[in-house]
Amino acid sequence: GAGVSQTPSNKVTEKGKYVELRCDPISGHTALYWYRQSLGQGPEFLIYFQGTGAADDSGLPNDRFFAVRPEGSVSTLKIQRTERGDSAVYLCASSLLAGANVLTFGAGSRLTVL
Amino acid sequence: DQQVKQNSPSLSVQEGRISILNCDYTNSMFDYFLWYKKYPAEGPTFLISISSIKDKNEDGRFTVFLNKSAKHLSLHIVPSQPGDSAVYFCAATPEGNEKLTFGTGTRLTIIP
Secondary structure: OOOOEEEOOEEEEOOOOOEEEEEEOOOOOOEEEEEEEOOOOOOEEEEEEEOOEEEEOOOOOOOOEEEEOOOOOOEEEEEOOOOHHHOEEEEEEEEOOOOOOOOEEOOOEEEEEO | OOOEEOOOOEEEEEOOOOEEEEEEEOOOOOOEEEEEEEOOOOOOEEEEEEEOOOOEEEEOOEEEEEEOOOOEEEEEEOOOOHHHOEEEEEEEEOOOOOOOEEOOOEEEEEEO
16 A cells, blocks of 8 residues: 555453554565554654564563564564553554654554553 | 653644744754654654754745754744644654654644
């Protein structure tokens, strides 16, 4: 597709459950990023992929969060044992090259943990 | 520790007038700055950027000014149009670094 596609757009889950959020970047973009935007805040960096490898995962809040990009295209953000504080909009972005700084964002996946 | 600060959560401006959005930063390693615009239910979209080697960058109705000594930048929109109503995020990074640090955003409302 022409833009960054994220699914689901909305996810409601119960505390303790496992969730997966998917990101389909712009075709040909080698760099892929996950950010999290909590209510009233700006996006916060979680993890960055260059190709298939996670080049920087320093923003992941704890070991309940994990992300993969096995074929260097689609990425999945996985959250185990969800907590109410995980409720946020999870934004995926991609760029043609690493370090390009100008990111193209998807519309986000809104996660609500009850 | 908020390294990028947008102290005005909201701003209302009459259509046709100038909108000025402000952003301050604390990290002296930041040398590349960007403004993103966000409509409801959409992702942020890139608007304009500036490198620390410049103090001004202009693109149509949008101009970004950078004052490195004050660690301050501003986005000027003139003339403001109703379609400019959105949340504007300031972001900063060391140039070539992959991690953007965002401010909390300013909601701009253009009054027709």
